[in-house]
Amino acid sequence: MRIAIGNDHAAVELKEQILAYVQELGHDADNYGTDTLESCDYPEYGEKVARAVAEGRADCGILICGTGVGISIAANKVKGIRAAVCSDTATARLTKEHNNANIIAFGARIVGAELAKEIVKAYLDAEFLGGRHEKRLALIDELEERERK
Ligand code: RB5
Numbered sequence: 684m685r686i687a688i689g690n691d692h693a694a695v696e697l698k699e700q701i702l703a704y705v706q707e708l709g710h711d712a713d714n715y716g717t718d719t720l721e722s723c724d725y726p727e728y729g730e731k732v733a734r735a736v737a738e739g740r741a742d743c744g745i746l747i748c749g750t751g752v753g754i755s756i757a758a759n760k761v762k763g764i765r766a767a768v769c770s771d772t773a774t775a776r777l778t779k780e781h782n783n784a785n786i787i788a789f790g791a792r793i794v795g796a797e798l799a800k801e802i803v804k805a806y807l808d809a810e811f812l813g814g815r816h817e818k819r820l821a822l823i824d825e826l827e828e829r830e831r832k
Contacts, residue, residue: 686710728754770798
C-alpha cells in the first residue's frame with residue numbers, strides 16, 4: 684500500500700516513528716508533513732495528505748497533530764475524504780470496517796508511540812465490510828454534494 688503521512692510541529696517525532704513503522708510493515712510511505720519543530724499551521728498538512736488520497740496518489744493517509752482533531756477537520760474539507768480521529772484500536776478497526784475511512788488521525792499529545800503503532804496496524808489490517816455500510820457512505824456523499832451547491 685502507498686500511504687501519505689502528514690503532521691504539524693506537535694508530531695514530528697511520532698511521525699518519524701510511524702513512517703518507519705509502516706515501512707517495516709512493508710508499505711511505501713510518502714512524507715507530506717513538517718520535519719521541524721517550528722510552529723506551523725496544521726490545515727496545510729491536512730490538505731496535502733487529503734489531496735494525495737483524493738487524487739489517488741496514495742491508497743490511504745495518516746495524519747498526526749497535537750490531538751489529531753484540527754488536522755482531521757481540515758482533511759475532511761477535501762471532497763471524498765473520510766478522516767477519522769482514533770485514540771484506540773477498536774475505533775481504528777471499525778472506522779475502516781464501517782466508515783471506509785481513507786485517513787486516520789491521532790494526537791501526538793494524546794497517544795504514546797506504541798499505542799499509535801497498534802492503532803495504525805489495526806486500521807491497515809481491517810477491511811471495509813460493505814453491505815449496509817455502503818448506503819450510509821452514499822448518504823454522506825450526497826450530503827457533500829448538497830453542501831457544494
Ligand atoms: C498545535 O499547538 C495544536 O493546536 C495542533 O497540533 C492540534 O492539536 C490542533 O488540533
